[in-house]
Amino acid sequence: MNKNILIVVAHADDEVLGCGATISKHIRNKDNVSILVLTDSSSAQGKDINIRHNEFLKAMNILGVEDFKKLDYKDNRLDSYDLVDIVKDIEIIKEKINPDIVYTHSYNDLNLDHQITNKAVLTAFRPLPNYKKCNIFAFDIPSSIEYQSVYHLRTNPNYYNTIDEIDLKIKIQAMMAYETELHPFPHPRSIENLEISAKKEGTMCGEALAESFYIERLIN
Incomplete structure (x- = not known):
């Protein structure tokens, strides 16, 4: 049976x-x-909004995602908004999508927008009685997780999605669409690092390639 999947992120x-x-x-x-x-x-980095939006559209096309939406909260300014307003916007999408699985940011990342997104998603999808329950998984973002204090980090991911070479290839192609965000190795947002990470995370679950997550909520 096909599942409804929702990915909620702070930034394209x-x-x-x-x-x-x-x-x-x-x-x-x-x-x-x-x-x-x-x-x-x-907005917070002085980059051209139209260029970034076109990069986003190109990435969606490469991934094959047809249903997507961008809100207009300001980049690196999510802490200037009331959390309840962000939650309400997510709940609108929740009612429309009725997801079985939600992927979002972990609270590990140093980036404050990522932390707030995590809180907003967990609030919007709190498992109230008589509502459809969904599983929630969280991911770290390269160039944000590396700089967080060790006192705020979870120890290890505890959920893995094994992936094929084609999945990694599509991920790399989609990331290459974000030309303004790519950096040369050894920057965490380099193509080489994404390839290395997929292999490393694969070895952590006995597979060739994988992406790792934290289980925020798993209901059977």
């Missing part, structure tokens, strides 16, 4: 960095994948 490109290969796998499995981006993705 987080969906690729955090779970791009997993998105590809869901698409290949004929699941219904939707993506919600909370911010305009460029």
